[in-house]
Amino acid sequence: MCIFIDCLLSPLILWPAIIGVGIYLLKEYMQGGQFTKDTDETGKVFIVTGANTGIGKETALEIAKRGGTVYMACRDMNRCDRARNDIIKETNNQNVFSRELDLSSLESIREFVAGFKKEQNKLDVxxxxxxxxxxxxxxxxDGFELQLGVNHIGHFLLTNLLLDVLKKSAPSRIVVVSSLAHTRGAINVDDLNSEKSYHEGLAYSQSKLANVLFTRELAKRLEGSGVTVNSLHPGVVDTELARNWAFFQTNFVKFFLKPMIWPLLKTPKSGAQTSIYAALDPELKDVTGLYFSDCKPKAVAPAALDDKVGKFLWAESEKWTGLASPESKD
Structure with missing residues (x-):
């Protein structure tokens, strides 16, 4: 017994064990807030864009587990179908559908909405x-800078084209996945489409700020309709989102940096928790225009409170998408 205890207390065993436990506890702590309430989503209809991987897939999976009807709206149909099959196999919920949606194409967005409306007369979330x-x-x-075009403009058109169904289905919700990166963003009113100059980081932050400004402006326009809209930061999540970031494809990142920061990253399941919270928590039924992080409200950056810029962005988005007065459509 003494020999066994001596072995356990050996620095060669003790310190690696302490470090391992420390890493595990840090990883658990960094997973952040979790949505643990039981809800029954049977009979409710959901659309989740980008649902074939990462936090989108985890969001769709959790909704399907709770009985919801889920439309997985994705650009890559092969990956979407595989993800759909995974979700059905795990949940035994047959009401999970894969549909093509390319947010970089206004035509694709309009086709998706037209197809959805032929199949469903309600949309809860x-x-x-x-x-x-x-x-x-x-x-x-359609000639838009890709990050602003996909992250904001595509969702702007999609949301507005679905407002009539959302209003008929009220109480209903819109959830916009933004990012902490919005705090570093600025809406370039003189070069919104990055035609004069381009920086990939600034363009991304601008698109995430646009998400929050869009959320706040839409909340005002939907006041009294029974439709709520909130945005959120999912956390720093270990997903494929950085696949276009050249730095993250280097061997230095793959074999050195990523293992070093792995304890600080949320899993996709944990990253989906705030989306699930915003979509399902009964206490948020009448809450609108807010920004969440780790399943609780969080203050936005000062730039996100600029109503003048928010109105400018809305007007430009209307022009770019060809919408006249989307908020007045019933």
Whole structure:
């Protein structure tokens, strides 16, 4: 016994064990707030964009577990179908559907909405989850800078085209996945489409700020409709979002930096918790225009409170998408 205890107390065993436990506890702590309430979503209809991977897939999975009807709106249908099959296999919920939606194409968005309305006459929750991050300078099919085009403009059009169904389904919700990166963002009113200059990080932060400004402006326009809209920061999550960020594809990051920061990253399941909270928590039934992080309200950056810029962004988004007065459509 003494020999056994001596072995356990050996520095060669003791310190690695202490370090291992410390890393485990740090990893658990960094998972953040969790949505633990039991809810029954049977009979409710949800749309989750970008639901084939990462926090989008985990969001769709949790909703399906609770009985909800889930439309997985994705660009890559092969990956979407595989994710759908995974979710059905795990939940035994057959009301999970994969549908094509390319947020970089206004035509694709309109086709998705038209198809959805042929299949459903209600929509309880729209979760605008899909996004791209720190891309090289690229344009959408309609000529918009890709990050602003996908993260904001695509969801702007999608949301407005679905407002009539959301209003008929009230009480209903819109959830917008933004990011802490919005705090570093600024809306470039003189070069919104990054035509004069482009920086991948600034463009990403601008698109995430646009998410929060859009949320706050839409909440005002939907006042009294029974439709709520809130935005959120999912946390720093270990997903594929950085796949277009060249730095994160280097061997230095893959084999050295990522293992070092792994304890600080949320899993996709933990990253989905605030989206699930905003979509399902009964206490948020009448809460609108807020920003959440770790399943609780959080203050936004001062730039996100600029109503003048919010109105400017809305007007420009209307022009770019060809919408006249989307908030007045019933």
């Amino acid at each position: 729209l979760i605008n989850n899909a996004g791209v991050m720190r891309c090289p300078k690229m344009l959408t099919k």
